[in-house]
Amino acid sequence: MATLDSKVPAGPLADKWRKHKADIKLVNPANKRKYEVIVVGAGLAGSSCAATLADLGYKVKCFVFHDSPRRAHSIAAQGGINAAKNYQNDGDSVYRLFYDTIKGGDYRSREANVHRLAEVSVNIIDQCAATGVPFAREYGGLLANRSFGGAQVSRTFYARGQTGQQLLLGAYSQLSRAVGAGTVELHTQSEMLDLVLVGGQAKGIITRDLVTGAIERHAGDAVVLATGGYGNVFNLSTYARGSNTTAIWRAYKRGACFANPCYTQIHPTCIPVSGDYQSKLTLMSESLRNDGRIWVPKRKEDCGKDPNAIAEGDRDYYLERMYPAFGNLCPRDIASRAAKRVCDEGRGVGPGGLGVYLDFSDAIRRLGENGVRERYGNLFDIYHEITAESAYQTPMRIFPAVHYTMGGLWVDYNLMSNIPGLFVLGEANFSDHGANRLGASALMQGLADGYFVIPYTIGDYLASQKPGSRPSADSVEFKGAEENVTAMTRRFLANQGREPVSHFHKRLGKIMWEFCGMARTREGLQKAVQQIPALREEFWANVRVPGSADTLNQSLEQAGRVADFLELGELMCRDALTREESCGGHFREEHQHPDGECKRDDANFGHVAAWEYQGPDKAPARNVEALNYEFVKMSVRNYK
């Protein structure tokens, strides 16, 4: 069994990080250039990490599967980034951001990590402004804020509806500076396909050059994975098509524990599915909930009517009704489940009855059409492009979709996994969001990890490694890992199947959405853990991967990723099955309060479940890290 030592420092909550920074080991400046760090991924977490480590003097090699680091999925984030700046003088503080994040996560995250996140949030905004991120400003030239999903203070910084783009381009500019200066060696279109362990420590990776097909071995003194989330296990999601689990999944199969895989976030405001060909679901930023009102008809019979013809009294503004204090701004998991519930009652609108209205007519009356356009113009344009409908004239139709994965590789306070030398940042780790992530906090976490945490904590590990002790990429461990990768490629290309990869991905997605989606049951999950292995078998027998190994081959890339999803999906269902409680994004129908809210079981499940691979045909082991709440009382999350 793996040992899960969180390494949370002792002492008062607010002093932990400061004290830890003073206590951990430092690497002598003259020695830094003797260490080579491999960074996989260049989203917010990876690019900020690579640039900052290079600035500190380490040699950095950075790998992305994209053709440019600027294309990482972080680019798509719309709404904003939180920080406890209290620029609005509305009562915000580090403690309040910490508390909101802990509560939002339904008391399933680590206090110390979350407090650190809230502390460094203020530095992130400074850093981003210094790198030229064109945040929204007020007329006086100071930074503007808005309040965002689930927050009662205005602490969200934004750049129109393109905050992720601007933050990523800021971090990418720093990475580009380092590449230009020769301190980061950048490998684009280079996909990590295996992790190499030497003497039980992470010392390298195997990659495939996606253009030439060349399989390469790269040795390093430490490996950082910042490879993003795994929501595409559901096939349809708000993620970019290329987002995948391969890097962390292959690390899992080398012994890294996978924590809380079942914690997924379903975002309430996405454009509903329109047909079987659908390849992705588009998020409508939740900032829309600040001014839009969500409703469905009170009566089923009205569902087919033109919404503008339904009288005010015949509409059910169900979030305002059920959660008067937070109304349309209640947290994502709650808003999503409420939408599912009204649709299950037969009151959904649009094709298949899988949609609810998000209505701006009040806001238009209040702010004028131009006022609304100013705030949300680009989102209304996106909606129009996709649906050919104008949300200025008729309410938007929205429905929940998979959006974020709180689970990920287990890491300690230093962001190191249980494999020494393997660090995991950003969405790829499990650390800060518990069972549910609040809006505008993933961008914050990615940049916190990359700019302000790893630059300190990686030194503590590297200082324990002799400079120059990096193993050679010719060692047996590297050869073995390379053979592992080429064998998989050979197997795909030789397979005489009939179905394209997408066929299996769609079927997996349906199983996951039905049984491991917004509402889960023991019975359903048991079905899923039967069905997924059967689908996996069928995949290996019947998948068709045309083309060759030594050119750009998108089918081959996709096949590897879906093969991993087919294994991960099963682990997610197992995790959901074992967690006999409801918390945050994990809702088990057996465990609910009479009003339909999550019923946590802190005594038996107030812990992190970190799964450990035991071999291809063996059940994985479930390790537990107890969550000790020293400072906050675990209480019932109440948004009423």
Add this chain to the structure above:
Amino acid sequence: MVAANHSTQPLSLTLRVWRQAGPKEPGRFVDYPSKNLNPNMSFLEMLDVVNDELTAKGEEPIAFAHDCREGICGTCSCTINGKPHGPGRGVATCQVYVRSFRDGDVITVEPFRAEAFPIVKDLVTDRSAFDKIQQAGGFITARAGSAPDANAIPVPKGDADLAMDAATCIGCGACVAACKNASAMLFVAAKVGHLGLLPQGQAERDRRVLAMVQTMDDLGFGSCTNQYECSAACPKLISHEFIARMNRDYFKASLRSSFRPESLGAGGGAG
């Protein structure tokens, strides 16, 4: 924005697609009839469907670049009926919908064509030249940990908004593909404009524009002859006025650099 065709009648189209096995192989157009398409399908979803059919037949699917499928990552890059990103205004390839075509249309689909963007395979090109331009100067040097409080430097709202207009560039390369000279001026001007408008970007302003323009020239992009096809094809409708702004910056920076010798003290002095 693409004109809406509200009909839900399925369409049939013929896709005339550029197929090229590798950078050095000859390419050619191949026709793929595509039937029974839902008008609400996106253009790329239509390619997915064609690809699945090809795969089931044991043929190699069409390689095309895509990722976010919502117009923000800049990966998708098809020239559709002769226009980079297709007929719509202010959209990327992934935001083109089948409803913008008519039943029976023949649609040509090619990669972005420019010398500085060599073809990798089928519809996929190598746009790494853009990264090289960024690496030459598309940044403000700001090490983590050294930044002052973000509100210590106010930025007039007008400047911030204009900087944001430029910063929305998604780095797709449509401007290059649309230009008869294959110039990268709009892309470079967008970055120079974004950073040059902000107070934080002033210290490196001259250096930035000189280095980025030099690198752009070295990488084989053509020169700008003010045709403005770039802005018309740009999915973010970035204004060609940024090009004029950059030209002014470049001129001033060149003048200043010829009058101002480098400091001899640079780099030394550590005691």
